[in-house]
Amino acid sequence: EPEVTQTPSHQVTQMGQEVILRCVPISNHLYFYWYRQILGQKVEFLVSFYNNEISEKSEIFDDQFSVERPDGSNFTLKIRSTKLEDSAMYFCASSPQGITFFGPGTRLTVL
């Protein structure tokens, strides 16, 4: 059964550095998402992407964040200048519509 994959599983970075989190959504899905989960807190929506553009974003998704689908398979989340509070689990997800399929997550640790 096809799955969403994410790399790396764990990323450690210094505050102020740029990070790129990578995802390969399920191939025939049209909607792509990033969510994050700060330790001990709920899963929060960051952004959705459809038809090669952002369709919706939350207030968390400020100018430090960007998403890209550089080719037909990858979907990336870039954080331009990481802050301590960006430390969280980041989940990529994709959907044909309705049911959302999640990747295993990337744990981002900002030191």
Added chain:
Amino acid sequence: AQRVTQPEKLLSVFKGAPVELKCNYSYSGSPELFWYVQYSRQRLQLLLRHISRESIKGFTADLNKGETSFHLKKPFAQEEDSAMYYCAPYTGGFKTIFGAGTRLFVKA
């Protein structure tokens, strides 16, 4: 405002006891409701959706439009049911919103 509420952060029951995880939503229109589960060290995965009316792993959930609730129930909890459960409405827009989640702990 669109909102989903899971009032219990933690629910602890004994093995074999019935369990009910509560979810209330406040949405305009008719959202499609889902329950997602996250077992320890695993990804979030779909448990069930209201339109399918299925029973998955012994769990059922009935959509009550009058009470705007979508509680998850299981008559006899098992230890392997211990996990984090999220109620998640999908309104046909571009996102699924998750409740705060309820951690279910089933004691032996």
